[in-house]
Amino acid sequence: xxxxxxxxxxxxxxxxxxxxxxxxxxxxxxxxxxxxxxxxxxxxxxxxxxxxxxxxxxxxxxxxxxxxxxxxxxxxxxxxxxxxxxxxxxxxxxxxxxxxxxxxxxxxxxxxxxxxxxxxxxxxxxxxxxxxxxxxxxxxxxxxxxxxxxxxxxxxxxxxxxxxxxxxxxxxxxxxxxxxxxxxxxxxxxxxxxxxxxxxxxxxxxxxxxxxxxxxxxx
Amino acid sequence: xxxxxxxxxxxxxxxxxxxxxxxxxxxxxxxxxxxxxxxxxxxxxxxxxxxxxxxxxxxxxxxxxxxxxxxxxxxxxxxxxxxxxxxxxxxxxxxxxxxxxxxxxxxxxxxxxxxxxxxxxxxxxxxxxxxxxxxxxxxxxxxxxxxxxxxxxxxxxxxxxxxxxxxxxxxxxxxxxxxxxxxxxxxxxxxxxxxxxxxxxxxxxxxxxxxxxxxxxxx
DNA sequence: TGTACATCAGTGAACGCGCGTTCACTGATGTAC
DNA sequence: TGTACATCAGTGAACGCGCGTTCACTGATGTAC
Numbered sequence: 082x083x084x085x086x087x088x089x090x091x092x093x094x095x096x097x098x099x100x101x102x103x104x105x106x107x108x109x110x111x112x113x114x115x116x117x118x119x120x121x122x123x124x125x126x127x128x129x130x131x132x133x134x135x136x137x138x139x140x141x142x143x144x145x146x147x148x149x150x151x152x153x154x155x156x157x158x159x160x161x162x163x164x165x166x167x168x169x170x171x172x173x174x175x176x177x178x179x180x181x182x183x184x185x186x187x188x189x190x191x192x193x194x195x196x197x198x199x200x201x202x203x204x205x206x207x208x209x210x211x212x213x214x215x216x217x218x219x220x221x222x223x224x225x226x227x228x229x230x231x232x233x234x235x236x237x238x239x240x241x242x243x244x245x246x247x248x249x250x251x252x253x254x255x256x257x258x259x260x261x262x263x264x265x266x267x268x269x270x271x272x273x274x275x276x277x278x279x280x281x282x283x284x285x286x287x288x289x290x291x292x293x294x295x296x297x298x299x300x
Numbered sequence: 301x302x303x304x305x306x307x308x309x310x311x312x313x314x315x316x317x318x319x320x321x322x323x324x325x326x327x328x329x330x331x332x333x334x335x336x337x338x339x340x341x342x343x344x345x346x347x348x349x350x351x352x353x354x355x356x357x358x359x360x361x362x363x364x365x366x367x368x369x370x371x372x373x374x375x376x377x378x379x380x381x382x383x384x385x386x387x388x389x390x391x392x393x394x395x396x397x398x399x400x401x402x403x404x405x406x407x408x409x410x411x412x413x414x415x416x417x418x419x420x421x422x423x424x425x426x427x428x429x430x431x432x433x434x435x436x437x438x439x440x441x442x443x444x445x446x447x448x449x450x451x452x453x454x455x456x457x458x459x460x461x462x463x464x465x466x467x468x469x470x471x472x473x474x475x476x477x478x479x480x481x482x483x484x485x486x487x488x489x490x491x492x493x494x495x496x497x498x499x500x501x502x503x504x505x506x507x508x509x510x511x512x513x514x515x516x517x518x519x
Numbered sequence: 520t521g522t523a524c525a526t527c528a529g530t531g532a533a534c535g536c537g538c539g540t541t542c543a544c545t546g547a548t549g550t551a552c
Numbered sequence: 553t554g555t556a557c558a559t560c561a562g563t564g565a566a567c568g569c570g571c572g573t574t575c576a577c578t579g580a581t582g583t584a585c
Contacts, residue, residue: 112561112562115561115562133352136537136538136539137538137539137540138537138538138539146561146562146563147562147563147564147565148538148539148540148563148564149540149541149542149562149563149564149565150561150562150563152539152540152541153560153561153562154561157539157540158539158540214489214493214496227495230495230496230499231499234499252501252502255499255500255501256500256501256508259499259500259501259503259508260483260508260511260512262486262490262499263483263484263486263487263490264479264482264483264486265482265486266486266489266490267481267482267483267484267485267486267487267488267489268482268486269486270433270485270486270489271481271482271485274433276446276449277433277449280449280450280453280474280478280481281474281475281478282471282474282475282478283471284478289475289478289479292479293479293516296515296516296518297512297515299515331528331529334528334529355570355571355572356571356572356573357570357571357572365528365529365530366529366530366531366532367530367531367571367572367573368529368530368531368532368573368574368575369528369529369530371572371573371574372527372528372529373528376572376573377572377573521585522584522585523583523584523585524582524583524584524585525581525582525583525584526580526581526582526583527579527580527581528578528579528580528581529577529578529579529580530576530577530578530579531575531576531577531578532574532575532576532577533573533574533575534572534573534574534575535571535572535573536570536571536572537569537570537571538568538569538570538571539567539568539569540566540567540568541565541566541567542564542565542566542567543563543564543565544562544563544564544565545561545562545563545564546560546561546562546563547559547560547561547562548558548559548560548561549557549558549559550556550557550558550559551555551556551557551558552554552555552556552557
């Protein structure tokens with residue numbers, strides 16, 4: 082379990098145990114698993130105050146430790162954010178894979194499901210989503226991040242290949258997958274902003290995603 | 301003309317005069333047009349250091365004035381950024397309209413051109429582009445900003461209507477326009493990031509935009 | 520044309536603040552014997 | 553089982569820094585006479 086401690090209370094995070102590879106010590110030894118606690122605190126702050134409102138000081142306050150404590154686990158602030166984002170990407174990818182469950186292979190419905198989960202993550206954790214694709218803003222530039230992104234895109238490419246009857250990732254498969262990704266990516270940003278979202282009128286997300294998948298996969 | 305003054309030199313901005321409604325005084329009276337100068341300095345810094353790297357202090361340094369000077373023209377920092385973003389949106393819209401020049405009405409080529417210009421702006425001024433769509437990050441929340449966005453989207457909707465043979469903006473016109481916008485919007489973010497861009501393989505931007513326009517407008 | 524005055528854009532110094540990071544330290548724990 | 557010791561996660565105080573904003577001011581300009 083990951084515990085977030087404030088001065089007066091302990092709060093059990095509602096999400097299921099995410100960093101449970103190593104068993105956490107049961108007793109109150111120091112903090113239990115401060116690394117995971119700080120990552121969770123960082124995530125909450127990024128969601129609450131935006132990708133830039135986050136500060137190490139705040140995260141420490143939320144985790145209930147001194148401001149020097151994080152430096153036993155992370156080199157500096159950006160490594161802390163990076164760890165949080167990586168964890169978010171893994172969750173995002175896992176959720177997308179899970180969304181395919183029970184949908185017949187080769188159906189555009191599979192791409193509709195992937196797109197829906199992509200958007201859902203962006204709406205659920207907009208701060209993390211924006212950090213993942215922050216561009217040159219932060220020092221957030223890690224090969225591991227790119228690798229994780231490629232792995233996720235690979236899932237999409239596999240589905241596209243199946244849908245258009247290819248057995249491998251041809252340039253055309255890549256091109257179609259790239260079109261769908263661009264669409265869903267832009268859609269995520271727009272849906273996350275109430276003012277932008279309005280411009281689409283009455284939006285039926287499932288229909289929109291399915292319609293686009295069919296159009297891009299047709300021929 | 302908009303002058304940017306540093307300690308030792310005057311630099312004429314390469315862009316054509318943008319804030320030339322009021323004639324600038326010819327002589328060296330104070331700063332000429334500090335408001336425009338600060339907006340330009342803000343724009344440069346946002347591009348150079350990212351949407352968050354920007355500080356009032358830096359802008360003043362770049363414009364060659366004391367840190368108190370901006371407060372004669374702007375209420376606070378966010379008003380300064382807002383002014384800069386608004387100016388960027390107007391340019392963006394004007395560029396898009398200009399891109400239609402000479403392309404026959406009712407042709408998907410017109411939507412291809414609009415999309416190309418949209419992406420081009422995002423690549424030319426990624427910092428400003430990201431600020432426009434920053435979400436909840438900053439206090440950047442102004443009705444004028446939304447209105448400007450709607451006006452730009454209106455251009456797209458008009459073209460879509462013509463392409464699919466409607467004389468007014470029906471829900472279906474809006475839906476198709478929204479699909480195209482989402483695609484181009486996501487594409488802009490992806491193309492701006494070298495690492496993400498790679499995932500598309502060899503990208504022919506014109507073909508990609510044209511292909512998508514045809515697919516979304518077909519039927 | 521010359522002078523007195525009002526205007527107001529820009530100055531320069533100062534403020535309080537929160538930030539990221541460091542440092543020598545402490546004290547709970549695991550372990551070797 | 554009991555003791556001495558090594559380990560190292562977390563402490564608390566301090567640092568230097570750049571930030572946004574304020575203040576009383578100054579001095580170049582435009583204008584009324």
